[in-house]
Amino acid sequence: MIEFRNIHKSFEEKVVLDGVSGVLERGKCNLLIGASGTGKSVLLKCIVGLIPTDQGEVLFDNRDFTLADRDLKTDIRREIGMLFQSGALFDSKTVEQNVMFPLDILTKMSKEEKLERANIVLKRVGLENTNKKMPSEISGGMKKRVGIARAIVNEDVKYLFCDEPNSGLDPQTSILIDDLIKEITDELQITTTVVTHDMNSVLGIGDKIMFLFKGKKVWEGNKDEIMDSGVKEFDDFVFANKVMNKMRHG
Secondary structure, three states: OEEEEEEEEEEOOEEEEEEEEEEEOOOOEEEEEOOOOOOHHHHHHHHHOOOOOOEEEEEEOOEEOOOOOHHHHHHHHHOEEEEOOOOOOOOOOOHHHHHHHHHHHHOOOOHHHHHHHHHHHHHHOOOOOOOOOOHHHOOHHHHHHHHHHHHHOOOOOOEEEEEOOOOOOOHHHHHHHHHHHHHHHHHHOOEEEEEEOOHHHHHHHOOEEEEEEOOEEEEEEOHHHHHHOOOHHHHHHHHHHHHHHHHHHO
């Protein structure tokens, strides 16, 4: 479980997060949703420590990450897996080398142990026998799956963060990535957080949903409660997304 309390973040005069609090639950796909510019990606980066908060606390299983010393922060970071929006693969490294990268910097495993672990997670995401391929030789969907394999390659991972995992993907591939994220969350019983504005993802894997609007959390619930939110800003977001999806896909 991850808890964040009263998170504030501004860039110069622009307030991006204005006192946001919430709990991300273990064994669930926790979705941070909202239109572009509402602060959801900034919130994710504040939670994992990529961006410092101006105010507030972040706790990983009751361990205060905000005030943690260097050793505790290192321990917590070892338990975090990240899937970045672009995939963020190293173009000069093979699929195998990309997946093993966290093990290179976070563990003292032997080369054989790293390779064994890489093969396990590549098989889990359906990419066995792609070890020696370069990122330029695989599709966008495959790159996202390599990113997921890399995010979970360290067996210590307890928290998975996915920033717009369906960005740039066609609808069918997006569903496959959503399903894979959900399956891994259930299998590993980890705390998964997904930043998205895709209503298909929300309706497909939204165990817990937090809707941000102008830097504030204005609605919270699950995918079964969406139609009865009673929050105008959220209803407008849902309706706009449904209309856009219908226009794009007929």
